[in-house]
Amino acid sequence: MRTETASPDEVTAPPPTDWSEARTRVHAVGLAAALPAVERPLAEADGHTLAEPLTPRTDLPAFPTSSVDGWAVRGTGPWRVTGRVLAGGVAAPLTEDGTTVEIATGAMVPVGTSAVLRVEESTRTADGLVDGVPRATPEWRRPGEEATAGEPLLPVGTPVDPAVIGLAASCGHDNLRVRRQPRAALLVFGDELLTEGPPGGGRVRDALGPAVPGWLRRYGCQVSPADVVGPVADTLTAHVAALRAALGSVDLVCTTGGTMHGPVDHLHPALAELGADYVVNTVAVRPGFPMLLAQVVGADGRARFVAGLPGNPQSAIVALVSLVAPLLAGLTGRPLPALPHVTLAEPIAGRGDHTHLALVRLDRVAGTAHPVRHVGSAMLRGLSAADGFAVIRPGSAGVAGDRVPVVPLPLLPGERAW
Ligand SMILES: Nc1nc2c(c(=O)[nH]1)N[C@H]1C(S)=C(S)[C@@H](COP(=O)(O)OP(=O)(O)OC[C@H]3O[C@@H](n4cnc5c(N)ncnc54)[C@H](O)[C@@H]3O)O[C@H]1N2
Numbered sequence: 001m002r003t004e005t006a007s008p009d010e011v012t013a014p015p016p017t018d019w020s021e022a023r024t025r026v027h028a029v030g031l032a033a034a035l036p037a038v039e040r041p042l043a044e045a046d047g048h049t050l051a052e053p054l055t056p057r058t059d060l061p062a063f064p065t066s067s068v069d070g071w072a073v074r075g076t077g078p079w080r081v082t083g084r085v086l087a088g089g090v091a092a093p094l095t096e097d098g099t100t101v102e103i104a105t106g107a108m109v110p111v112g113t114s115a116v117l118r119v120e121e122s123t124r125t126a127d128g129l130v131d132g133v134p135r136a137t138p139e140w141r142r143p144g145e146e147a148t149a150g151e152p153l154l155p156v157g158t159p160v161d162p163a164v165i166g167l168a169a170s171c172g173h174d175n176l177r178v179r180r181q182p183r184a185a186l187l188v189f190g191d192e193l194l195t196e197g198p199p200g201g202g203r204v205r206d207a208l209g210p211a212v213p214g215w216l217r218r219y220g221c222q223v224s225p226a227d228v229v230g231p232v233a234d235t236l237t238a239h240v241a242a243l244r245a246a247l248g249s250v251d252l253v254c255t256t257g258g259t260m261h262g263p264v265d266h267l268h269p270a271l272a273e274l275g276a277d278y279v280v281n282t283v284a285v286r287p288g289f290p291m292l293l294a295q296v297v298g299a300d301g302r303a304r305f306v307a308g309l310p311g312n313p314q315s316a317i318v319a320l321v322s323l324v325a326p327l328l329a330g331l332t333g334r335p336l337p338a339l340p341h342v343t344l345a346e347p348i349a350g351r352g353d354h355t356h357l358a359l360v361r362l363d364r365v366a367g368t369a370h371p372v373r374h375v376g377s378a379m380l381r382g383l384s385a386a387d388g389f390a391v392i393r394p395g396s397a398g399v400a401g402d403r404v405p406v407v408p409l410p411l412l413p414g415e416r417a418w
């Protein structure tokens, strides 16, 4: 891994990192700093990541289980009824041929059962015996049919979703060992930013303070309202103080603006003052080029991260999907997200030796990507109509019909469903 210490005059900057390499490097650095494993009750485990493989505590099912309502019979019929077993009960063995117990779906099949006869396929003789022909295929689930005790079912790094939680419960777990969820703060830089009312008179609305926490939460981060701070005054002292305070309580501090070297761009000098090391300092991608990721090792020896998102609002989101998403995957012990591929419906220009991340709308039925309009780096209109960014590799242009990777926005089901 290449790291350099921030220097106050970074105007002669190092060469930008290739976009794909930046993703891979940031993910690897995140994995190396993976958050500690903690126990969470199942009811609180949604959205976490497994820190140990999921294994059943018993065979699944744990006992032979009837899959129908009917009769557990022994030997050939007709059968004399000796009792009944319901789901949740412990069945007494069937010890004599020609006997049966009434059995409910989900009930334990008694030892000695030779077949289970469905109730609707059974008849009663005049003297009260049960008669019928059991199906040839077993009507009960064998122990271990789904899984055997201790069998690894899901690996470390699996995101915990309701399906995983349900499986864990059926495996007999009360708690799951998961990675602690990352905590993030957001510092908004820029004296020109208004936090209410219409823009004008040289000032624009802060569009990132209200939006970035929602994106971070969709990536599985915890962001408390108190950790969204800004606009932070455009002085080096205020930047250093804000960064220091935030780094004291979270794993990742995202900043917006001030990544360049303008008269009031203080991020690089502030990182130098904090003794931060760059993981990535500028990326060969358009838009979003001045994005950065730096790490600061705390007194406890644990790395905390600063993601510098450029001030241009769309560029800030490019930095989120390019650097912050892989970092968070690493910190939670998840693999680097694989990029799905789609077919371009229309041409998309290349950006020379930079990767071009171009906002696209996906047609999920056709599997095609359509460029959206209003995609200037200072604009957010295109983003609000897009599903993600098509990746146009350096030195290439997108031609209609090309298969290209897409970096999805972390949208929830139902969003963009119009
Ligand atoms: N001499 C050069 N100047 C710039 C270059 C360059 O290569 N050479 N690159 C441009 C690119 S690309 C970007 S991206 C921006 C990044 O600049 P900063 O990260 O330092 O951001 P600022 O200067 O603070 O702001 C840029 C722009 O974005 C607006 N902004 C900032 N924060 C917000 C916010 N929270 N909500 C809405 N809009 C925001 C700000 O008002 C500026 O218009 O640098 C270029 N310059």
Ligand code: MOO
Pocket: 285, 286, 287, 288, 289, 290, 310, 312, 315, 316, 377, 378
């Ligand atoms: O990289 Mo800037 O982000 O092109 O606007």
